[in-house]
Amino acid sequence: MGTHVADRQADLSVIVDRTARNLSGQERGQSVRETLRLDEFDQNEDRVVLRIPDWLTVLSPSFVQGLLAPSVRKLGSREVFYDRYKIEASDFMIRQIDAGVRRIIALSRH
Amino acid sequence: MTKGPDCPYSRSLVPNFDAQWVPFAKRGPMPEPGFMASIVLKDLSFHTDPNRTLDDLAAIVEWACTKPGFILAYQDEFVRDVVPYMVLSELAPVLQQARANGRVSLPVARVLDTLNIGVELPETTRESLKARNDLWGMRVHCREDLSPGSEHGQTAEEITGQATVAEINKWLWQLDTPRKLKEEAEYYLGAAIGEVLGNAARHAKPQTKKLDGDWRVAAFMGKRNDGEGGSPVLHCYLGFLNEGAPFAESLQTANAETLAKLDAYKASCLSQNCAQSPETLATVFALQDGITRMAGINREGAGGLGLMHILRFVRALGATDQEPFLPRITIVSGRSCVQIRDHHLANLSPALPNGDDDILDNLWFNAQNTMDLPPDPQYAFELTRNFPGTALTIDFILDERFL
Numbered sequence: 001m002g003t004h005v006a007d008r009q010a011d012l013s014v015i016v017d018r019t020a021r022n023l024s025g026q027e028r029g030q031s032v033r034e035t036l037r038l039d040e041f042d043q044n045e046d047r048v049v050l051r052i053p054d055w056l057t058v059l060s061p062s063f064v065q066g067l068l069a070p071s072v073r074k075l076g077s078r079e080v081f082y083d084r085y086k087i088e089a090s091d092f093m094i095r096q097i098d099a100g101v102r103r104i105i106a107l108s109r110h
Numbered sequence: 111m112t113k114g115p116d117c118p119y120s121r122s123l124v125p126n127f128d129a130q131w132v133p134f135a136k137r138g139p140m141p142e143p144g145f146m147a148s149i150v151l152k153d154l155s156f157h158t159d160p161n162r163t164l165d166d167l168a169a170i171v172e173w174a175c176t177k178p179g180f181i182l183a184y185q186d187e188f189v190r191d192v193v194p195y196m197v198l199s200e201l202a203p204v205l206q207q208a209r210a211n212g213r214v215s216l217p218v219a220r221v222l223d224t225l226n227i228g229v230e231l232p233e234t235t236r237e238s239l240k241a242r243n244d245l246w247g248m249r250v251h252c253r254e255d256l257s258p259g260s261e262h263g264q265t266a267e268e269i270t271g272q273a274t275v276a277e278i279n280k281w282l283w284q285l286d287t288p289r290k291l292k293e294e295a296e297y298y299l300g301a302a303i304g305e306v307l308g309n310a311a312r313h314a315k316p317q318t319k320k321l322d323g324d325w326r327v328a329a330f331m332g333k334r335n336d337g338e339g340g341s342p343v344l345h346c347y348l349g350f351l352n353e354g355a356p357f358a359e360s361l362q363t364a365n366a367e368t369l370a371k372l373d374a375y376k377a378s379c380l381s382q383n384c385a386q387s388p389e390t391l392a393t394v395f396a397l398q399d400g401i402t403r404m405a406g407i408n409r410e411g412a413g414g415l416g417l418m419h420i421l422r423f424v425r426a427l428g429a430t431d432q433e434p435f436l437p438r439i440t441i442v443s444g445r446s447c448v449q450i451r452d453h454h455l456a457n458l459s460p461a462l463p464n465g466d467d468d469i470l471d472n473l474w475f476n477a478q479n480t481m482d483l484p485p486d487p488q489y490a491f492e493l494t495r496n497f498p499g500t501a502l503t504i505d506f507i508l509d510e511r512f513l
Contacts, residue, residue, distance in 0.1 A: 016263040022272045024304025026416075027312075028265060057293060058271065058300035061419045062308055096301075099462045100463050103415060106470050110400045 007046040008059050010036040013053040022058040029066020045084075052089035052097075059093065064100025072104045114175070115203035118353060122498035130175040134206065140179035143209060146180040149173060149490045156440045156503050160447045163194050163224060164346075164495045167201070174204040184218045190348035191440075192221060192330045193503040197223045199250060200351070206227035217332050220245040225328060244333035246281040248274065251327045253311065267307035269329055273301045278346070281331050282513065295427060295512035298461060302423035303327065303348075306502060309416045310352035326351040331508075337432060344508040350446040353499040356406040356444030358392035361401075370462040375481055384484030387492055394490050397421070397448070399470040418471050420502075421450055422461040428506030437506035448475075448490045 007043050017025070023032070035040065041048050052059070059067075070083075074082045078101055087094050113118065121127045150168055156163055173180050189195070198205070210222065212232055219235050221227075224247030231239075239245070251270045253462030264272070276294050282289040291299065310325040331345045337343040354360075361372065384391070395401060402414035421439060428437025438451035446503045454473055463469040475485035 014271060020264050020268070020272070022264070022268045022277070022304060024268050024271060024301065025265060025308040025311075028268075041337070055258075058297050058304065060271075060297045060301040060304035060308070062305060062416050065415070095462050102463055102465075102469055107400060107415065110470060 008041045008048045008050065009011075009060075010038060010041070011051040012036075012056065016056070018053075018055050021056060022060070023063045024060035025058060025060070026062040026066035029063040029064075032063075033067050033070070033092070038067070038071060042074055042083050047084055047086070049086045049088055052087070053095050054090060056093070058098075059096050061096075061100050061103065064097055067106055068097070068101060069104045072101055073108055078102065078105060114262045117201060117203045118196055118498050119167075119200045120171045120174070122496050123164065124171045124175070125496075127175065130172065132176050133477075137140045137176070137207070138177040140207060143181065143212075146179050146181045146209065147177070148183040148211065149202065149424060150183045150185055151364070152185040153190075154194040156193055156442055156447070157191050157449070158439055159503055160440065160442055161494050163191075164493060164497070167194065167197055168495055170198070170205060170208070171201065174201070174208065175279075176208055179207045179209065181209050181211050184214045184222075186218055187215045188332065188334065189217050189221050189330055189347065191433065191503050191505065192225075192328050193351070193442075195221045195227065196250065196326060196328050196349050196351055197501070201225070207281060214244055218322055219244055220247050221330055223247070225248075226328070235239075241368050243284055246277075246284075247333045249327040250275045253307075253324050253326075267304055271303035274303055274327065274329055274348075277329065277330065278293040282508075284345075285333070289513040291508075292512050295508070298423045298427040301461075302420050302427065304506075305416050305419045305423070306350050306446075309420075309502070310354070324353055330456060333486050343432070345433060346506055346508055348425065348504040349504040349508050350499070351499070356393070356446070356497075356500055357396040357441075358389040358444055358446060361392050361396050361415055364402065371395075371401075372435075378482060379484040382484055385487035385492075386485060386490055387445065389444060390448075390492055391485075391492055392486050393441070393446040393448055394473075394475060398472050400485075415470075416457070418473070419461075421457050421473070422471070422503055423453065424450075424506060425455050425458050426461040427512070429505055429511070430509040432507070432509075435507040437504070439501050439505075440503050441500065442493065442503075443500040445496050446490070447493050450489070454489060 015035065028080060072081050075084055087097055113128040144365060151166055153159060154163055209230060216238055217241055219231055223231060223239065250271065253266050279290050307325050328349045331346050333342050334345060335342050372392060372395050376388050377397055379391050387506065398415045399418045400414045424437050424439050437455065441448045454475060457470045458471050472479065474481050475489040477481040
């Protein structure tokens with residue numbers, strides 16, 4: 001996913017405490033998106049580091065869609081999305097997010 | 111005028127419930143157990159025979175309306191579907207006169223005890239249950255028991271998904287050789303529960319925009335030596351109840367474009383003299399990727415995948431080389447039943463895809479998997495009684511690869 005100069009930090013650790021393991025639901029993802037100001041970052045064409053704390057083990061696909069769909073749609077492709085967004089998370093969490101990103105793109109072409 | 115106890119499941123299973131109901135005080139004394147009539151309950155499962163299971167539950171309600179006392183004669187050796195027992199739990203307001211038979215199998219006893227179904231188990235059965243380390247049950251989790259957002263900043267749906275994963279890990283840790291779910295299995299399980307509950311919270315009340323549809327979740331696991339050569343197998347059962355609008359009704363609030371596609375699908379199938387009602391066709395249609403009742407949401411690339419995600423996760427979580435134990439899902443919604451198993455489930459795309467091709471799924475339940483042909487009535491069919499809302503029941507084994 002290449003070198004990345006980050007302008008903005010978006011950290012999910014501000015959303016839930018260390019006892020939380022799961023985040024789920026599309027509306028929940030949209031709400032977190034607002035809290036993290038991703039629309040504003042996208043508007044300014046900022047580069048973003050999206051940090052997922054290691055105590056979270058499950059981001060449901062609907063959560064990922066609520067969180068990231070507007071950004072993925074705006075950027076148009078998986079490659080351009082990852083050029084703008086750097087994901088700091090465990091390898092398995094990155095797979096969860098990438099599955100969501102791939103399906104957002106597939107759905108937008110549906 | 112309402113006459114019987116407040117029990118929506120009774121009213122749905124027996125439409126003239128209120129007319130039949132006789133107050134307990136007018137029924138005479140409860141007979142001694144040896145003189146009580148029994149309802150035999152065998153093969154209680156929405157996977158194997160949903161119509162007969164509904165008939166059994168309705169018969170219980172009918173007896174509960176008038177009998178001074180009766181016995182529920184549970185004859186299953188194993189539990190193969192937890193949802194009928196969850197419905198029995200919902201019938202508690204009318205089951206005050208019911209007793210369990212004296213020879214309940216221990217797996218059934220564990221479910222009755224865990225789900226707090228109002229039965230008095232014999233003391234010897236309770237003692238035997240304490241000694242068993244191969245039967246585990248999770249009490250019913252209800253949305254109304256949890257205050258959304260109050261615990262660790264999480265929603266009720268997130269807390270329940272997390273609690274269920276933790277509970278199953280607790281059971282696995284009690285095995286002779288303690289085990290734990292691998293991170294992949296924890297993800298499949300937690301995400302599946304998140305998707306089911308999110309769907310229930312969002313769609314149960316289609317006329318409102320509130321995410322407050324009620325739901326109930328229960329889980330059960332039994333270790334049986336029914337694998338190859340008598341090897342132990344961990345059988346898992348997850349059940350979900352959602353007392354709200356059935357899928358077919360909820361879908362009626364979709365946008366005009368979706369409703370036009372639905373109408374075309376129904377017209378095509380009905381013109382071919384299909385075996386299904388328009389409601390059952392709508393239930394099949396609602397499962398498809400890209401179909402949502404939330405107007406305009408598809409164009410945002412953010413909706414219409416939740417139901418198929420559930421199926422993809424169960425397919426992944428239940429993956430096994432042991433053919434008799436392939437996973438299965440049954441959806442009972444209003445007057446419709448859809449059973450997702452066999453090649454229909456096996457052919458879904460991976461839950462965690464590596465490529466971009468064919469990662470959206472359609473499941474039309476016919477040999478060509480096309481919406482131009484009606485569903486096979488073996489997998490999508492009518493129910494003879496109305497179920498109040500939706501039940502989703504899942505049966506899978508925990509394969510070694512996930513432990």
